[in-house]
Amino acid sequence: MAKDFEFEKSIIELEARIKELQAISETGKVDLSREIRAITEKVDALKNDVYGNLEPWQITQVARHINRPSTLDLIKHLCGEEFVELHGDRLFGDDPAIVSGIGRIGDQRVMIIGHQKGHDTEENIYRNFGMPHPEGYRKALRMMRTAERFGLPIIAFIDTPGAFPGIGAEERGQSDAIARNLAEMSGIRVPILCFVTGEGGSGGALAIGVGDRVFMFEFSVYSVISAEGCAAILWNDPAKTKEAATALKLRASNLLEAGIIDGILPEPIGGAHRNHQMAADEIKKQIEKHLPSLLAMNADKLLDERYKKFRGMGRFTREEELEHA
Amino acid sequence: MGWFDKLTRPRRDTPSDLWKKCPACNETLLIKDLAKNLFLCSKCDHHLRMPLWDRIALLTDDNSFVEIDHDMKSVDPLNFVDSKPYPERMAEAIKKTDVNEAVATGRATLSGRKVFLGVMNFDFMGGSMGSVVGEKLTTILELGAQEKAPVIIVSASGGARMQEGIFSLMQMAKTSAAIKRLNQVAVPFISIMTDPTTGGVSASFASLGDVNIAEPGALIGFAGPRVIEQTIRQKLPEGFQRSKFLLEHGMLDCVIHRRVMKNTVARILRLLVA
Secondary structure (H helix, E strand, O other): OOOOOHHHHHHHHHHHHHHHHHHHHHOOOOOOHHHHHHHHHHHHHHHHHHHHOOOHHHHHHHHOOOOOOOHHHHHHHHHOOOEEEOOOOOOOOOOOOEEEEEEEEOOEEEEEEEEOOOOOHHHHHHOHHHOOOHHHHHHHHHHHHHHHHHOOOEEEEEEEOOOOOOHHHHHOOHHHHHHHHHHHHOOOOOOEEEEEEEEEEHHHHHOOOOOOEEEEEOOOEEEOOOHHHHHHHHHOOHHHHHHHHHHOOOEHHHHHHOOOOOEEEOOOOOOHHHOHHHHHHHHHHHHHHHHHHHHHOOHHHHHHHHHHHHHOOOOEEEHHHHHHO | OOHHHHHHOOOOOOHHHHEEEOOOOOOEEEHHHHHHOOOEOOOOOOEOOOOHHHHHHHHOOOOOOEEEOOOEEEOOOOOOEOOOEHHHHHHHHHHHHOOOOOEEEEEEEEOOEEEEEEEEOOOOHHHOEOHHHHHHHHHHHHHHHHHOOOEEEEEEEOOEOHHHHHHHHHHHHHHHHHHHHHHHOOOOEEEEEEEEEEHHHHOOHHHOOOEEEEOOOOEEEOOOHHHHHHHHOOOOOOOOOEHHHHHHOOOOOEEOOHHHHHHHHHHHHHHHOO
8 A cells, every 4th residue: 555645635535535436336326427537537637736746855755655666576577587686795794775686678688786675664674774784785796797797787776765874884894885886887897777766865876876877767866865864964953854855956857957867767647656567667668778779889988988977977167267257 | 442443453363263172182282383293182192183285285295286176166056055055155165264175186296206186175164075076086086097196185074065966976976987997007096084084985985095094083984973873873882983993894904193194105105106
């Protein structure tokens, strides 16, 4: 069951009303089809209206929905049986907050790596709410090296509140693990496609996000810090979370405009959590569209373009330009 | 006293302009003595935060530092306003520090060897990394690769600059990719971490030195101690995330006293490359 959002209340109420009327209709005593049709039209209009006008903070909530398609859900829809999960960093352990493995999407063999959240509290505790430890990032890097060796393109699914802030994570070098991935991903000699499927939480997201193409789902977010963290630090007031979400410009359309991502994947009305298959289909479309040209490219050129892509990110000016302006 | 007297009366130096308390032993230290003593506490030898130009002087041969990109300035790509607009914060930081951004980069010689040096300035918005910091550092990393001259970066930063949002985050990828390229041409990158080096700076270029050095007692980590305490609801052990802790956990090559930092870096470079 989908969790109810405040902004969805009137939609859910009307949907309940439709069900009631349908139940009465089914008894056959009265014909309510006109009423049902009218309310259905109203609900559709309302859904379009609500989901077409979500505030950044509301989008953040949709991005974090407990039924949002996770990496393993997407793998199931994309690869079916043709997937083998591979575990462990060969250094310390296996981090359940990142999953990885080899699979086939259509005719294409791929390496898939992604953050993994749970769909209930128990699973979320096991997955540490999708917040990796260093061994998760090191597992991801090991998989990328395996992919490189066998010429498999890499598909990365990004969905994390961030890298875990804890004692063990610091002891085992969370900074080193993230930094190492950023540097090494820039040199992996196979194509890398990244999809922000839910929450792109800061360095913990970027650590598997240095790709040749980066896409975001319509109701996903990608940000330097969470809205809550930003409100606490810059406003010194956790109640300013909504303002912070707006100020951070963390939605897909903002990032496309800023030249950080390459495209936006549409979601069904009401969000991807209502239809995992459609989310997977959208991903497959992008893979089929972008992978052939990247696979055809000479590896040196691929790396050169990947370098240039991130090299060009940033906005600044020169004092002289300001004076002459 | 008339309004004229009020205006022209010399402003009394506030005590904090003259002295500082040692954060470790609480000793009262005169600023002019501190500057002469490399900002080391005369009582307990604690390494206090060192101002930008003192740091550059510490690590380079006399008058050899030539700044690059000093005219580069941040813009406000998000039109970011929290309790005040970002351009206002920026103007205040520029006024306070008399520099345009949170890092100074340039060419210099270190014991006669040509190097590129970047020094972060914690006084400028907590040394936070936005587009300009990322761009300036990437530029010296690329110059180092082109001219086969070692690159040294002294970090002092709370992490990525929130006011530039996703652009700040991407500087982590940009600088790290530039280090990968430097690695490929076997030009040394020496990372010197000073108090504090955390967040997106620690989780990108600062951790990627061929040699990672820290000053004694520096706070170094991914997450700040307050965030960790709030997350795990435990008090953190004494010395957690300090230089010695990182050395013991294999994250640093060495912890080096400020007095011998320049000589040690010179020796490392001499031994790594002819």
